[in-house]
Amino acid sequence: MNRLKSYEVFKPGLFPEYTYVSRMSSEVMFSYEFRLEQALKTPGYLTSIIGPSKTGKTVLCEKVIGIDNIVSITGSDFKKSTDFWNIVAIKVGLAIEGEYSKVNTLKESINDENIQIKSSASREKYVSNKDLVIDYFKGNNLVLVLDDFHYASEELQFDIAYQLKDAIRKEFKAIVISLPHRADDAIRKNADLSGRLNLINIEPWKMEELKEIAVVGFKELGIEIEDLVAERIAVESLTSPQLMQSICLNLSLLSNIDQANKLDTTLIERSYKATTVNLPYKDVINKLQAGPSTRGQKRKKYKINSGDELDVYGIVLEAIALDPPLISITIDELKDRVDELIENSNDKLDKNKLKTTLEAIQDIMTNSAAIYQVFEWKDDQIYIVEPLFLFYIRWGVK
Incomplete structure (x- = not known):
């Protein structure tokens, strides 16, 4: 037997065949695999999985369902006025429009003993619809995995929830995956889905699990x-x-x-x-460091303990990158980090200045493409949405 290669064992972008780690859900003390299998075997229920980015939500689905039985789409696949079922039909290769043959059978009694059977064939046009898609999924043992649900607009989220509500009653299997700290009202707080939801909260990985x-x-x-x-x-x-x-x-x-x-x-x-090296965050950092337009005015710069001079936007990002690496940082923790960075005690930034800066950064991220939405400023706390971004600002070339 040939010795395994390192790239066969460690697979960042694929199912980790040799290094899959089964984890227990501490809130109920069952494995996530059992909980997902239980959810999928409960007819008439929609499954909602919420957990931080890059924590194995999709890998969990692949482990339990099998890659060949998953049909994966994302919230960003849906645009305004896009028909939900047409998107799903296209994903599995179902024709959106076509013709099919329909056989009509008619029985006629000639007398008490003889019955004449007549049949005729006709061709009718159809547009692929919900029932055709549902039948296809059931016939092929497929599960719809709707990833990054939060990328769909709020209006579309509620429309998709409405479509799924009726579909699950017909034994259509679907999983909706989203991030914490994002609005999930369309699913988890939807009265129409009350009592028809399997809720799975994926907890952050612990040190021992990563090791x-x-x-x-x-x-x-x-x-x-x-x-x-x-x-x-x-x-x-x-x-x-x-x-x-x-x-x-x-x-x-x-x-x-x-x-x-x-x-x-x-x-x-x-x-x-x-x-x-190959992480796509250099432009993200540049955009966030630049901050909103100053219309020609120069921002005040502060000398930090490394000898560099940064404005308040650069200092906030530098503070987020400090040891120890944290995926959530309170405003008080950020203030302590900023104080640690700034060399001159007379130049210390107060919390209100930091909050204003973070609000401006949040506006930039909200109004930019998905790749720029790397953290979220909410309720006086920074939530790192994309761990790879934090890793990049700690170790990438600046």
């Missing part, structure tokens, strides 16, 4: 990784198994592990930097 990816993965490669090294990588992975997979893969490649059969742990920080 298991490294321990199991390197064991498959015939290498034992030290506990402290695995823990160090897990901290930087920011509760994201996908990021953990990426770092382990890049550390393997830098160590030339497939030939040398040895892990060079002195290359860990270099593996972090290598992991950021």
